[in-house]
Amino acid sequence: MRGTMRRLKILTWVVGTSFLLILPWLIPTRMHVAVIALYYAILASSWALLAGYGGQFSFAHMAFAGLGAYTAGLIDKFIRLTTAPTYACTEFPLGSWWLVIQDTASPTCLEKAKATMPMGALIVKLPAWMDILMGVVVGGLFGLLIGALVLRLRRTYLALFTIAFAEILRTAINAERDITGGPGGLKLSPLFPNGVTLLGHEFTAADKLPPYLVMLGLFLLVMALMYWLAGSRFGLFIRAIREDEEAAGSLGVDVVRYKILLFTITAMIAAAAGGMYAHYVRVIAPNMMVIKEMSVVIAMAVIGGMESLLGAAIGAIIIEFALEQLRSNITIGAFTLNMADWRLVVFGALLMITLRFWGNGLIHPIIQRITRRGVAEETVAKRLQPRAATEPEDDTRVKIPASPLEPDP
Amino acid sequence: MIQLEVNDVSKQFGGLLAVNHVSFQVQGPELIGLIGPNGAGKTTLTNLLSGALKPSSGTIYMNGQRIDVLPPYKIAKVGLGRTFQVTRAFRRMTVLENLLVPALAMHPTARQAQFVKKAREVAEFLTIDHLLNEYARALSGGQQKLLELGRLLMLDPDFIILDEPFAGVHPRLMEIIYEYIIETNKQGKAFLIISHDMETIFTLSQRLLVMAFGKLIADGPPEEVKRDPAVIEAYLGSDSDKPWQPERKTPPAAGDRIAA
Numbered sequence: 001m002r003g004t005m006r007r008l009k010i011l012t013w014v015v016g017t018s019f020l021l022i023l024p025w026l027i028p029t030r031m032h033v034a035v036i037a038l039y040y041a042i043l044a045s046s047w048a049l050l051a052g053y054g055g056q057f058s059f060a061h062m063a064f065a066g067l068g069a070y071t072a073g074l075i076d077k078f079i080r081l082t083t084a085p086t087y088a089c090t091e092f093p094l095g096s097w098w099l100v101i102q103d104t105a106s107p108t109c110l111e112k113a114k115a116t117m118p119m120g121a122l123i124v125k126l127p128a129w130m131d132i133l134m135g136v137v138v139g140g141l142f143g144l145l146i147g148a149l150v151l152r153l154r155r156t157y158l159a160l161f162t163i164a165f166a167e168i169l170r171t172a173i174n175a176e177r178d179i180t181g182g183p184g185g186l187k188l189s190p191l192f193p194n195g196v197t198l199l200g201h202e203f204t205a206a207d208k209l210p211p212y213l214v215m216l217g218l219f220l221l222v223m224a225l226m227y228w229l230a231g232s233r234f235g236l237f238i239r240a241i242r243e244d245e246e247a248a249g250s251l252g253v254d255v256v257r258y259k260i261l262l263f264t265i266t267a268m269i270a271a272a273a274g275g276m277y278a279h280y281v282r283v284i285a286p287n288m289m290v291i292k293e294m295s296v297v298i299a300m301a302v303i304g305g306m307e308s309l310l311g312a313a314i315g316a317i318i319i320e321f322a323l324e325q326l327r328s329n330i331t332i333g334a335f336t337l338n339m340a341d342w343r344l345v346v347f348g349a350l351l352m353i354t355l356r357f358w359g360n361g362l363i364h365p366i367i368q369r370i371t372r373r374g375v376a377e378e379t380v381a382k383r384l385q386p387r388a389a390t391e392p393e394d395d396t397r398v399k400i401p402a403s404p405l406e407p408d409p
Numbered sequence: 410m411i412q413l414e415v416n417d418v419s420k421q422f423g424g425l426l427a428v429n430h431v432s433f434q435v436q437g438p439e440l441i442g443l444i445g446p447n448g449a450g451k452t453t454l455t456n457l458l459s460g461a462l463k464p465s466s467g468t469i470y471m472n473g474q475r476i477d478v479l480p481p482y483k484i485a486k487v488g489l490g491r492t493f494q495v496t497r498a499f500r501r502m503t504v505l506e507n508l509l510v511p512a513l514a515m516h517p518t519a520r521q522a523q524f525v526k527k528a529r530e531v532a533e534f535l536t537i538d539h540l541l542n543e544y545a546r547a548l549s550g551g552q553q554k555l556l557e558l559g560r561l562l563m564l565d566p567d568f569i570i571l572d573e574p575f576a577g578v579h580p581r582l583m584e585i586i587y588e589y590i591i592e593t594n595k596q597g598k599a600f601l602i603i604s605h606d607m608e609t610i611f612t613l614s615q616r617l618l619v620m621a622f623g624k625l626i627a628d629g630p631p632e633e634v635k636r637d638p639a640v641i642e643a644y645l646g647s648d649s650d651k652p653w654q655p656e657r658k659t660p661p662a663a664g665d666r667i668a669a
Contacts, residue, residue, distance in 0.1 A: 233514075240510045246461055249460075251514055251560055255480075256480070307501070375543065379542065
């Protein structure tokens with residue numbers, strides 16, 4: 001049974017990954033939707049780890065994605081590496097390089113410095129992956145902070161706290177026009193500013209396939225990491241905490257540590273997705289953190305199945321494609337429905353119906369049916385085995401294992 | 410040897426003194442019953458011992474270590490385990506996963522697979538081995554109580570607090586719980602058992618603690634406690650001059666069998 005399940009899991013991974021790899025050739029005109037679908041799949045599945053596995057119903061997930069995106073954007077805008085000191089900007093030596101900050105007090109310092117810098121001195125932006133990595137670090141730090149602050153908050157209070165955090169962050173970014181660009185947004189360079197060559201094909205910075213493959217790589221990496229976590233003691237403990245914090249603590253689980261870890265890890269994943277998204281779309285604005293966006297991610301996870309990482313990811317991908325498909329207007333007789341507006345109504349109705357009739361989502365029960373196939377029959381078969389065969393009437397039933405906590409050799 | 414020292418512990422909730430300057434000691438693998446009318450402070454006292462609540466005053470030591478300042482998970486690691494008045498199985502986790510949680514929490518570097526065999530043995534002892542892959546929510550109330558006991562076996566504490574282990578349990582399961590207590594006690598574990606099933610608690614306990622209005626009003630062998638005027642007053646009122654007899658609710662089949 002376990003061997004079959006293992007083979008089934010491997011098969012699912014191989015088929016799923018293969019499908020996503022050939023997707024660009026199946027829908028070459030829909031690559032933008034595919035990239036965005038993967039972005040939402042990362043957010044929905046990591047939120048499922050936080051809320052579905054860990055029971056931490058947070059509304060701050062998009063705020064962490066925004067932190068990742070804005071960290072990447074701000075580094076892209078303000079930070080440069082040079083091979084010589086500028087003597088005009090704020091700068092720090094980094095080996096044979098200089099880390100230069102063009103802060104708001106001296107926005108043109110680098111332009112002025114070019115005149116005095118030695119011939120051949122290089123001025124370069126940090127590579128996109130480094131911006132994204134810094135975003136992950138910042139996201140993780142905020143996740144740690146929020147995780148520590150909400151330790152004693154549960155359910156409604158946790159939700160309200162995280163809504164407040166997300167709104168404060170969005171409003172602050174909106175207000176700080178000099179640094180973040182305010183509501184007008186922040187421009188970023190593309191993931192591959194000079195294009196890239198893949199298997200002999202040259203792709204420009206505007207081509208969709210390279211960013212799709214990078215986002216797919218991040219998605220697969222994140223899914224592998226989350227599945228590994230969910231199957232480890234970490235996964236077992238966060239589920240125990242979700243079920244009953246007090247009981248988990250009384251059984252030796254360090255509730256504080258695992259809750260903070262869960263917030264930190266999921267915040268880092270959301271920040272990575274946000275950073276990648278920022279370099280893909282190349283303009284980010286505070287509205288990427290609005291509650292509506294958070295609601296979309298939650299709805300994707302709920303419709304797919306909050307207690308399943310795969311269910312949430314599949315839910316996100318299907319819903320993103322469906323929402324794009326629903327943009328086309330529908331004409332019924334003399335009436336024309338503007339589906340660009342009405343599609344969210346359809347989406348909301350689907351969410352309500354799912355919550356009412358399929359509390360575990362639409363995908364998760366299917367996965368459960370496959371993974372738990374035979375469990376009920378096995379239980380019944382074991383129960384029907386005559387216990388008397390191994391357990392005589394008198395007091396010779398199996399004794400308590402002498403040292404249950406000593407691991408098997 | 411197990412040593413528990415409860416020194417002048419009180420717990421106040423607003424104007425209510427739920428536990429009022431309680432002191433007692435446990436030396437070795439004693440089987441102790443804790444009884445008292447509803448609202449006497451029994452569950453609050455167990456919450457103080459397990460770290461779910463912090464005392465307003467007083468100290469608690471276990472095996473020489475002060476535990477009233479520790480978080481619950483550290484108290485579990487010192488060697489104190491408990492069950493709850495209302496069963497608190499991890500309902501959306503399988504029976505096997507429920508059993509693995511304490512074992513893995515106690516052994517941070519051990520691998521999960523190392524404890525699966527132990528979990529099977531524990532489940533077999535508690536007659537829930539056929540349910541190992543079922544979610545805990547599929548278990549009956551009595552089976553969930555057995556699962557809680559199983560988790561304690563995997564935790565392997567020196568001092569075990571059972572809060573109403575016999576409440577609402579089928580006589581056959583009650584027998585298994587009874588046997589669990591006797592067998593585990595023989596292995597050197599101390600027990601503090603809260604129960605309203607007076608017949609069973611009097612049969613089972615070597616020592617009885619009686620609480621009323623937050624105070625510890627009696628501490629001694631069951632036969633002595635039964636005649637204690639303070640206990641008679643707490644249970645029957647001040648007008649009674651009869652010695653108190655616990656009401657016989659369920660036949661203690663297992664107790665009789667084991668005693669024989």
